[in-house]
Amino acid sequence: MVWPDATEPAWYPARALRLACPCAGCVEEMTNRPILDPATVPEDVSPAVLELVGAYGLRVRWSDGHGTGIYTFQALHGSPARTISG
Numbered sequence: 536m537v538w539p540d541a542t543e544p545a546w547y548p549a550r551a552l553r554l555a556c557p558c559a560g561c562v563e564e565m566t567n568r569p570i571l572d573p574a575t576v577p578e579d580v581s582p583a584v585l586e587l588v589g590a591y592g593l594r595v596r597w598s599d600g601h602g603t604g605i606y607t608f609q610a611l612h613g614s615p616a617r618t619i620s621g
Contacts, residue, residue, distance in 0.1 A: 538612055547611070553580045553597055555614065558604035
């Protein structure tokens with residue numbers, strides 16, 4: 536992903552992004568405590584489909600069948616990402 540205020544593209548590792556899913560099945564709604572068991576997410580999980588949600592985020596449909604979380608652009612912009620030079 537290329538952000539307007541960045542000089543290099545940001546790369547988000549697929550499994551880390553899947554483990555950070557913000558949906559109610561992955562995060563306790565009242566406390567915001569993660570409830571997703573990382574052992575249930577395959578090491579090789581990958582995005583199968585990306586969908587724009589309005590002008591504020593992305594829905595990722597994952598290879599493990601999960602697809603209810605919406606990753607807001609604000610949250611993605613503020614999350615750790617690796618940059619790739621070249």
